[in-house]
Amino acid sequence: MKKFIFIFSSIILPFFIYSQNNITISGYVDESESGEKLIGATIYDLKSGKGTISNDYGFFSLTLPKDSVKIRVSYIGYVTQIFEDYPISDVNQNFSLNDQMLEEVEIxxxxxxxxxxxxxxxxxxxSMDKVRALPALLGENDIMKTIQLLPGVQTGSEGTSGLYVRGGGPDQNLILLDGVPVYNASHLFGFFSVFNSDAINSTKLVKGxxxxxxxxRLSSVIDIKMKEGNLKKFHGQGSIGLIASKISxxxxxxxxxxxxxLSARRTYLDILAKPFIAANQRRQASKGSGDGNSSxxxxxxxYDFNGKVNHKINNKHRLYLSNYMGRDRAFLDAIDSYNQDSSFGVDTTKSQLRWGNIISALRWNYMPSNKVFINTTLRYSKYDFLIAFGNSSTQTTINQNNTSSTVNQNFNYAYISNIEDWSGKIDVDWMPNPDHLVKFGIGDIYxxxxxxxxxxxLTDSTTSLDTSFGAVIHYAHEASAYIEDDWTVNNSLKGNAGLHYSTFFTGNKQYSSLQPRISLRYLIDSKSSFKMGYAKMGQFLHLLTNSGIGLPTDLWVPATEKIKPQFSDQIAAGYARTFNDKIEVSLEGYYKTMDNLIEYKDGASFFDSQTDWQDKVHVGRGWSYGGELLIEKKMGKTTGWIGYTxxxxxxxxxxINxxxxxxYRYDRRHDIGIAITHEINDRINFGVVWVYGTGNAVTLGLESYSSFNSSLVNDISNFNLNPSPFGFDQDNANVSTVNHIDSRNNYRMPAYHRMDVSINIKKEKKWGERTxxxxxxxxxxxQNPFYLQFTRNENGNPQLSQFSLFPLIPSFTYSFKF
Amino acid sequence: MKKLFFLLSVSLIYISCEKVIPFEGDLNTPKLVVNSIFESDSIFKVHISSSRSVIDISPFQNIEDAVVKIKDDNGAIIETLNHLDNGFYAGQVFPEQNKTYQLEVIHPNYNNITSTDSLPIPITINSVDTSTIVDPINDNRLQIILNFDDPESSQNYYLIETSSVNEKLVIENSDTLEYELDTILNQTMILTDEVFQDGGSPFREQGLFNDLLFNGQNKNLELEIPNEEYWNFSDGSTEWSYKRLSLTLYLHNISKSYYYYRTSLELYQNASGNPFAQPVQVYSNIDNGFGIFAGSQVSYFNL
Known part of the structure; x- marks a missing residue:
């Protein structure tokens, strides 16, 4: 017991050491122009050498010895502010930083x-400025595509926005939009992400x-914060691009x-195509014989829509309401009317594919004291997907006695899948003194x-049928609690240690896991440091995916009594160095293991809806290891990074196998991502991106042989090993050809590489700025490989063909800001 | 249709390019392929052929000049098989149940291949009960309940199939053009028993299952055969009419290797051509080569 008290007090005591003779300076850091909060701004006391960083809401709290203070507040791209004071009691001080561009003198x-x-x-x-300056597919800037350029993050297939972080799958990324998990982050079959760059304030990627x-989730966190809206003046921005327009x-x-x-975005391929389709139809109709018509x-x-309202009740209370809604829809409708002999009617066929997310978060910031910050969140998230096909027909027949009879028939089929979450959580930041930043919280997701x-x-004159099948609805609770401390041990050693506990109730089963997390930084000298970290992660959801490229048909399913949750353990160690305060270099190595991963069984497919998904999958494990190098320059005329994995x-x-x-399909030996932007002057900047990746591993049968379907071969003298594919000319054996697959993912596609370039030309206008x-x-x-397939050439000989998606694609966008 | 094409070409304007790329598989090292199932009621019979690269278009070759040996589990030669015809080799020895056999094939142009498997014990069919399921919509079906004892000692793998002898008539405009006795191997069965619940269609010509759900127990295996006794189909003017005269049920107790081979081959054939399905690897127990060398013990019952 004495031992316990000693350990307990030695842990808890340091938190209170500062309690005597100290003052606390707390407040918010925001941008002076808009009042937009600055996340991750540095607040540093030059006298005592202590400092802190503003949290996700721009809040900071710094407890210092009761003495004169000289506080430096800085944020990249903004003019540094110095605040000097001789406080005798706690100070509530907000800081508003000016954009560097507004200053005459360049800092x-x-x-x-x-x-x-x-x-x-x-x-x-x-930084979102960097994302906007880089070239983008069809001119649509995309945060997910920019993340793909970082080391340790891999792209799946050409053009898609799925992420594969340190050997993990696309389901293992916790994508948070204002703290709410987003289940399917892609539009247009993955070619664009759901995040409208105009509505985003900041983005953070955590890989280990x-x-x-x-x-x-096991493999990464992508924490995206939406802008809060300008508190001072009314502003707008927008763009008109090749395929989409948006406005904020x-x-x-x-x-x-x-x-x-408020931000909204919509593509208009369908609207642009409409006049062409109509013209085509008119042409067809004029050619028609007149007894029928079809259209x-x-x-x-x-489209997607982001909206957010924030309200400052007083210095202690703030409310935020954020919403996202996005929809993708592909559709084809056909109406045929006919008039033949003694009958006429209309036949309408409609089919569609539709998916989308709805996300809502209501957050309440409460500051009970200048050292405690509490955030309470209520969240809602829904992803749904629908394939529908319907046919309705009406046929009227004129009988011989001049009476008429009408037959109506309706048929509708829909395949629906969705995942819906209601959740709540409370997060507390406690800043007892500058050496400790403690965070703890609890939450539950239903x-x-x-x-x-x-x-x-189905309805017609005789039948009326309305049925649904294949529905196995699962309900589950996912509760969690955590505590972590960001602890400055001394001038050289700093660490973040914590525990995350989560538990999952599914059916009659409960899964629990206690996940220790630790990361340490040791300053070798004023320019370099050594870091290491360990994290255990748990994930109670699985994604059933055939393609692995993030199609909307991918199904989210829970851990069940039969299929266990996924777990991972990851250790990482690295060295970081800053050259001339300008170039930051970090080198990291990692080793990660993952358990209870799922994979479709051989031959299984999404379309086989008769079987419960749990019978279509195998459970196994995975592991990944490697090294990552990131060289980054954040300041100056030329900025950007080079990443190598x-x-x-x-x-x-x-x-399996x-x-x-x-x-793994995305086992990539070498992966390079280079993203550079250069400012020629205030008006013109250039962006270049170059990526290279070892080809994906795919499964191909490389050798063929004959196999007998039956053991019964009676007439061996007339046996033919090469039966004609068209006939049943030999009844003595049923011989078929097997393409032998030596092992899964046994063949490498050619390497992927690509360069994108862009130029942005800005001009000040009376009303604002245009670019x-x-x-x-x-x-x-x-011609990068999208998939490989054996085809036949003009002589009928088999050959290996590669199919590619995007050749050179030019794009232009006009954007404006006022 | 034109409009659909137009729409597709607008939306997929950038999707296109196909390019032939060099194939990096091995073109020049074909391997020996074995197809051999041994049963206690017949001598060892082995078919040997050679494999080829998938982009090779030359026909598959029977291998007629290989040395094919059957050995016991200590490696002692039991017999060397003689080539009969078209790549088939046969000997004189009948395999014995519960014994392990080794196959060795030597050919100067190929790597030597070996394989090992044993012959399972026969299963006694205790009884077969049949009844008719009356179904006015889908025609009547013959329901069969096959009762047998699963041996407790080991995990067992089974293959069930049928053959039937039928009277076949070809009728055109009420005139019988043709009459013959037609033997149909592997008539379609409806397999709804729990042992077949692997997600596939219940309509199968052969049923593969194992004793995971009934190890060491007495098993009543239920299956149905469509078209109780008569069936016919026609193309408008010609009608083909069948009358079943006899039906034989075969219950094979097969080795684990054969079970793996057959189940993977079945999956392979079902998935072939479906771009959304995971590709299937066909099992082989031949070292340095492809194919199967496996034991199968058959019991049958005439209905």
């Missing part, structure tokens, strides 16, 4: 926390050394108290999974 150095000083590892913060506050409006509802932001409409579009329901309706990723399932381990952006995607038109 050269950034005093933000440099890479070697941060205790967190395997973490990258992305996860702080205890994050949980629920923001401004105060009550100045300095309540603000809003077809179809198309594809997506999941409803509906993985695959078939609905069938060397990695190995394998899977092993007892019932006869139990032997095999490379013309011109871009080339795949500038040297490399």
């Amino acid at each position: 050269l150095s950034s005093k933000e926390e440099l890479v070697h000083q941060k205790s967190e590892m395997s973490t990258v913060d992305l 050394g996860f702080p205890a506050r994050y949980g629920g 409006l923001e401004g105060p509802i009550i100045k300095d108290k309540t603000s809003f932001i 077809n409409t179809g198309g594809y579009y997506f 999941h409803t999974f509906t993985p695959g329901v078939n609905q069938f309706q 060397l990695s190995w990723t394998n899977r092993q399932f007892d019932s 006869f139990g032997q381990s095999y490379p 013309w952006s011109f871009g080339l995607y795949n500038a040297y038109s490399r």
Whole structure:
């Protein structure tokens, strides 16, 4: 017991050491122009050498010895502020930083926390300015595509926005939009992500050394914060691009108290195509014989909408309401009318494919004291997917006695799957003194999974049928609690240690896991540091995917009594160094194991809806290891980064590949991502992206042989090993050809590489600013492999063919800001 | 249709390019392929052929000049098989139940191949009960309940199949053009028993199952055969009419290797051509080569 008291007091005591004779300076850091909160700004006391960082809501609290203070507040791209005071009691002080562009004098150095000083590892913060300056597919800037350029993150297939982080699958990324998990982050079959870059304030990627506050996914956290809306003035921005247009409006509802932001985006391929389709139809109709008429409409579009309102009740209370809604829809409708002999009628066929997310979060910030910050969140998230097909026909027949009879028939089929979450959580930040930043919290998610329901309706004169089948609805609770401490042990050693506990109730089964997390930074000298981290992660959800490229048909399913949750253990170690306060270099190595991964059985497919998904999968494990190098320059005329990853990723399932381990489809030995932007002057900047990746591992049968379907071969003298594919000319044996697959993912596609370039030309106008952006995607038109297939040439000989998606694609976008 | 094409070409304007790329598989090292199932009621019979690269278009070759040896589990030669015809080799020895046999094939142009398997024990069919399921919509079906004892000692793998002898008539405009006795191997069965619940269609010509659910117990295996006694189909003017005269049920107790081979082959054939299905690896127990060398013990029952 004495031992326990000693340990307990030695842990708890340091938190209170500062309690006597100290003062606390607390407040918010925001941008002076808009009042938009600055996340991760550095607040540093030059006298005592203590400092802290503003949290996700721009809040900070710094407790210092009762003495004169000289506080430096800095944030990259903003003018540093110095605050001097001789406080005698606690101070509530907010800071508003000016955008560097507004200053006549250029401030050269950034005093933000440099890479070697941060205790967190395997973490990258992305500035939205950088994302916007880089070239993008069809001119649509996309945060997910930019993340793919970072080391340790791999792209799946060409053009898609799925992420594969350190050997993990696309389901293992916790994508948070204002703290709410997003289940399917892609539009247009994955070619665009659902995040409208105009509505985003900041983005953080965590690949390893996860702080205890994050949980629920194995491989990464992508923490995206939406803008809050300008508290001072009304502003707008928007763009008109090749395939989509978007607009954002923001401004105060009550100045300095309540603000809003609304962003909307829509593609218009379907609208552009409409006149062509109509013209085509008119031409067809004029050619028609007159006794019938048909019209077809179809198309594809997506739209999304972000809205947020924030209200400052007083200095202690704030409320935020954020919403996202997005939809993709592809449809084809055909109406045929006919008039033949004695009957006439109309036949209408409609089919569609539709999916989308709805996300809502209501958050309440409460500051009970200047050292405690409490955030309470209520969240809702829903992803749904639908394939529907319907036919209705009306036929009227004139009988011989001049009476008429009409027959109506209706038939509708729909395949629906969705996942819906209601959740709540409370997070507390406690800043007892500058050496400790303690975070703890609890939360619960109530999941409803509906993985695959078939609905069938039929009505005609004799039958009326309305049925649904295949519905196995699962309900589950996912509760979690965590505590972590960001602890500055001494001038050299800083660490973040914590525990994350989560438990999952599914059916009659409860799964629990206690996940220790730790990351340490040791400053070798003023320029360099050594870091290491360990994290255990748990994930109670699985994604059933055939293609692995993030199609909307991928199904989210829970861990069940039969299929266990996924777990991973990851260790990482690294070295970070800053050269001339300008170039940050980090080198990291990692080793990660993953258990209870699922994979479709041989021959299984999504379309086979008769079987419960649990019978269609095998459970196995995976592991990945490798090294990552990131060289980044954040300041100056030329900025950007070079990332290189060397990695190995394998899977092993007892019932796949006869139990032997095999490379993961996205096992990528070499992966390079270069993203550079250069400012020629205030008006013009250039962006270049170059990526290279070892080819994906795919499964191909390389050798063929004959196999007998039956053991009964009676007439061996007339046996033919090469039967004609058209006939049943030999009844003595049923011989078929098997393409032998030596092991799963046994063949490498050719390497992937591509360069994109862009130029942005800005001009000040009376009403604001306009920018013309011109871009080339795949500038040297490399034919990159999308998939491989055996085909036949003109002589009928088999050959291996590669199919590619995007050659050189030019794009232009006109954007404006006022 | 034109409109659909137009729509597709607008939306997929950038999707296109196909390019032939060099094939990096091995083109020049074909391997020996074995197809051999040994049963206690017949001598060892082995078919040997050679494999080829998938992009090779030359026909598959029977291998007629290989040395094919059957050995016991100590490696002692039992017999060397003689080539009969078209790549088939046969000997004079009948395999014995519960014994393990080794196959060795030597050919100067190929790597030597070996394989090992044993012959399971026969299963006694205790009884077969039949009844008719009256179904006015889908025609009547013959329901069969096959009763047998599963041996407790080991995990067992089974294959059930049928053959039937039928009277076949070809009728055109009420005139019988043709009459013959037609033997149909592997008539379609409806397999709804719990042992077949692997997600596939219940309509199968052969049923593969194992004793995971009834190890060491007495098993009543239920199956149905469509078209109780008569069936016919026609193309408008010609009618083919069948009358079943006899039906034989075969219950094979097969080795684990054969079970793996057959189940994977069945999956392979079902998945072939479906771009959304996971590719299937066909099992082989031949070292350095392809194919199967496996024991199967058959019991049958005439209805």
